[in-house]
Amino acid sequence: MRLKTLEALKSGSPQRRVRGLLITPAALVPPFIGKEPLVSRPSCTRRPSGIRPPAPRGMALLMAIGIIAFIAAAVVVSLRKVAAESALQAQERRKREAHFAAEAGLAEARELTRVLREEGNTNFNKVIEKLSKQYNGQAPANGYVQGEPGLPSGPPNGNVFPWYEAIPWTPYTLAAASSGTAVDSDVTTAFLEMNGAAGRRILDFPAQERVLYRVFLVDDNDTDDRTVDSNNRVWLVSVGEVRGRDGTQPQRVIIRALITSGAVPGGACSTEDTNGAANNGEC
Numbered sequence: 149m150r151l152k153t154l155e156a157l158k159s160g161s162p163q164r165r166v167r168g169l170l171i172t173p174a175a176l177v178p179p180f181i182g183k184e185p186l187v188s189r190p191s192c193t194r195r196p197s198g199i200r201p202p203a204p205r206g207m208a209l210l211m212a213i214g215i216i217a218f219i220a221a222a223v224v225v226s227l228r229k230v231a232a233e234s235a236l237q238a239q240e241r242r243k244r245e246a247h248f249a250a251e252a253g254l255a256e257a258r259e260l261t262r263v264l265r266e267e268g269n270t271n272f273n274k275v276i277e278k279l280s281k282q283y284n285g286q287a288p289a290n291g292y293v294q295g296e297p298g299l300p301s302g303p304p305n306g307n308v309f310p311w312y313e314a315i316p317w318t319p320y321t322l323a324a325a326s327s328g329t330a331v332d333s334d335v336t337t338a339f340l341e342m343n344g345a346a347g348r349r350i351l352d353f354p355a356q357e358r359v360l361y362r363v364f365l366v367d368d369n370d371t372d373d374r375t376v377d378s379n380n381r382v383w384l385v386s387v388g389e390v391r392g393r394d395g396t397q398p399q400r401v402i403i404r405a406l407i408t409s410g411a412v413p414g415g416a417c418s419t420e421d422t423n424g425a426a427n428n429g430e431c
Contacts, residue, residue: 246388247401
């Protein structure tokens, strides 16, 4: 029996029956070590209900792209907000610089009118005459600013009235001269104001750039030709300006002050004087 089985295996036929037994070739029978096969036969078993099938591939990449897009959008919004805040702060800073420049121009013009008025004169006619000659060398009737956009250009007896230029456009800067002189002309020591207590140069010394002022003198409405002062009162109008880079829109501040000669009490207040007709030198 055993010999016949071995012969059947050697014959090469894949299967053969020997006395009712199905003989399988040795190549198709897994080898055994002891009682256990070296290769386990496939089995069909059910997966436990608690274990889920693996998720489709690529979801992690989509989630990463979505997160990156969200972060990029948040960064763009933040940058735009920061830029807007920075622009507002810069505009406010330029506005303050223009205001300080206008105040400086007004103070300088007050001193200029005092000097030009000359001792003994109670009105500002001498000042108007000198400013006219300084501007275009003509009499007060034609010595006011003309032909500039935004300023009066018609005759004094028309709907507009003359504005006399007291101080032309003047830079309001804190930069020291190249020779090393101080900002204050009364200080003779070079770089004295730009050095600290220890004698070292102040590296962050402020230097205002593109800051200017211009001042006009305008006679108040004292019922006569506004080229002649008859009530010892005139207006000083100071314009402070910070010019932007590359021709951008400038920032301007305009302030005015009604001044009197101070030699005698002012005359009757004009209709432009808001505090009424007081004859005490103030309106």
